[in-house]
Amino acid sequence: GENVEQHPSTLSVQEGDSAVIKCTYSDSASNYFPWYKQELGKRPQLIIDIRSNVGEKKDQRIAVTLNKTAKHFSLHITETQPEDSAVYFCAASRAPYQFYFGTGTSLTVIP
């Protein structure tokens, strides 16, 4: 099965700075890579996703990059705000419905 590693496990940044979270995956057949944000006590919510035929995708302050050759993808958050504080999970999927999550990154944005 797919093995998704995520780093760092915790990340603290000053408000306004950028945050980068990195994931690697093992299955070269994986072709869909969503990122989920989970606030304390709440449900995971999709914030951005990327498919394997695209190298980069951006949505306002959030961007994701994908390197298929190296089998890694990254989440970039610019101009961080306190409300960005949450746990972020990457995931990889090679087949419909089978999402394998990374171990999570707890992001704290310090005002």
Add this chain to the structure above:
Amino acid sequence: DTEVTQTPKHLVMGMTNKKSLKCEQHMGHRAMYWYKQKAKKPPELMFVYSYEKLSINESVPSRFSPECPNSSLLNLHLHALQPEDSALYLCASSQDRAGTLHAEAFFGQGTRLTVV
């Protein structure tokens, strides 16, 4: 309506009890999922239903029994659970569009289960 609704929000049960978790969505999604999430851990896939048929069972113990009565409902029947089964149980759904392999999974708020 982009909601996945789970009931109950909290559940405490003894190891000899039988209980059920319920999940409902009215987005017309044809794939529904059960995930288990322990504290500070990622969600772990348990079951996937596609068009009301069980398509994935990730080697889950038989004390967890899923059921999909119709395209909007998903149940998880619990029997003879162990304290280590205490966790947040998340339901999710996604659209199975023809020609699209993947679609966003919408999660419910979860049921926080405690087994005593």
